[in-house]
Amino acid sequence: MKKITLLCFSLFSVASFAQKVDLDRFYFNVSYQDLPKTIVPLEQRTYATNIITDGPISVQFPSAKVLNNQLNIYGWKKLTDNASVTVDLNLADFYEEGTTVETRKVEEKDKDGKVLRSYPMYTLVTTYRGKGYAVVTAPVVAKAPVAAAPVEAAPKPANRFLKSTNQEAPASDAGAASNTMKYNFSDQYTYRSAENANQSFLERENAKNRSVNLQNRLREYVENAIKSANTQLNYNFGFTPISFQEQLWIMDSKEEEGAIQKEAIEAVKVQFAGMRADQPIDKLTQDLQPLIEYFESLKTKYTEDNKGSKKIRYSAYYNLGKIYLYLDQPEKTIKEGEGLIANDYDKGDGKDLISSAKKLIDKFNAAQIRTRHNPSL
Numbered sequence: 001m002k003k004i005t006l007l008c009f010s011l012f013s014v015a016s017f018a019q020k021v022d023l024d025r026f027y028f029n030v031s032y033q034d035l036p037k038t039i040v041p042l043e044q045r046t047y048a049t050n051i052i053t054d055g056p057i058s059v060q061f062p063s064a065k066v067l068n069n070q071l072n073i074y075g076w077k078k079l080t081d082n083a084s085v086t087v088d089l090n091l092a093d094f095y096e097e098g099t100t101v102e103t104r105k106v107e108e109k110d111k112d113g114k115v116l117r118s119y120p121m122y123t124l125v126t127t128y129r130g131k132g133y134a135v136v137t138a139p140v141v142a143k144a145p146v147a148a149a150p151v152e153a154a155p156k157p158a159n160r161f162l163k164s165t166n167q168e169a170p171a172s173d174a175g176a177a178s179n180t181m182k183y184n185f186s187d188q189y190t191y192r193s194a195e196n197a198n199q200s201f202l203e204r205e206n207a208k209n210r211s212v213n214l215q216n217r218l219r220e221y222v223e224n225a226i227k228s229a230n231t232q233l234n235y236n237f238g239f240t241p242i243s244f245q246e247q248l249w250i251m252d253s254k255e256e257e258g259a260i261q262k263e264a265i266e267a268v269k270v271q272f273a274g275m276r277a278d279q280p281i282d283k284l285t286q287d288l289q290p291l292i293e294y295f296e297s298l299k300t301k302y303t304e305d306n307k308g309s310k311k312i313r314y315s316a317y318y319n320l321g322k323i324y325l326y327l328d329q330p331e332k333t334i335k336e337g338e339g340l341i342a343n344d345y346d347k348g349d350g351k352d353l354i355s356s357a358k359k360l361i362d363k364f365n366a367a368q369i370r371t372r373h374n375p376s377l
Contacts, residue, residue, distance in 0.1 A: 021308040022252040028269040032372035033239040045076040045377040048083035052090040075239030077377040091132040099126040124193040130221035132185040185225040189217040241277035249315040310345040321353040330357035
């Protein structure tokens with residue numbers, strides 16, 4: 001009888017614990033690359049840039065060298081010549097197109113609505129035109145998967161989930177006809193004067209500040225042209241690094257399970273802190289296996305059909321889904337998302353996981369590459 005009583009008490013304690021589970025957000029850092037449209041083999045990822053200025057642009061920027069340094073492709077090595085990709089950005093011209101006058105009628109009324117006085121207000125609108133284009137010459141065929149390289153071991157931490165872990169180092173991986181692309185960077189800019197009732201005053205001020213106004217718009221044009229060129233270059237070829245904070249769900253409990261989960265989540269934070277966008281993640285994936293196994297165990301350890309158990313299982317599915325997503329294993333993320341939906345607690349997060357994973361699969365298929373962690377040349 002005593003054994004039955006103790007068993008019942010034990011079961012009651014587990015059920016009670018499961019019913020009062022709270023989950024807190026826990027943040028960790030992730031780093032990866034936005035993959036380019038064209039994957040060029042690592043050894044061919046060299047580029048050279050040249051900015052050509054003419055007309056008033058050459059007066060404002062007598063040396064294009066400073067501008068030239070602002071053109072960059074992420075993950076590639078910049079050379080002065082003999083590069084796989086060459087970029088010629090021609091900022092051909094910038095000039096004032098003309099000035100027009102905008103008029104607005106103003107009426108002053110008394111408290112009864114009677115018009116006491118009406119007069120025009122003027123605004124001078126000056127338009128400018130910038131003309132420019134870029135010619136990019138690049139290899140036609142570009143595909144070469146990147147392999148990870150082994151690294152030296154780091155000191156072993158005390159955390160049970162960090163046993164035998166270490167940090168990775170970048171791997172190094174070991175042609176082509178040419179393809180020419182042209183991008184147009186011509187654009188129009190506008191300067192509006194302050195509004196004034198005296199048109200002659202505005203015209204005098206406009207004439208006095210004409211040179212300064214043109215120079216300000218010209219600088220804006222040049223900055224935007226370089227920004228647009230960089231966007232196009234990196235969309236097509238660059239491995240643009242992305243870093244931000246992601247979240248997991250951690251059990252808020254003073255019970256032993258809560259302490260273990262805090263330790264596990266802290267290990268996730270420590271290991272992902274070593275993630276680099278341009279370093280392979282094979283070793284990180286290996287080091288995270290004990291954590292993955294722990295979260296997997298929660299699914300079968302808490303099988304009750306109560307809210308508390310569902311929340312614990314939810315955190316397991318959700319955390320695994322996020323971990324797999326940033327380990328570049330979207331198929332496994334989909335599986336966790338489906339399990340989260342079947343768990344019947346916050347199905348929306350399961351759908352979001354599946355959606356994110358499918359988008360990543362589409363990117364992998366388009367780029368013909370299976371990782372967002374590629375070395376820089």
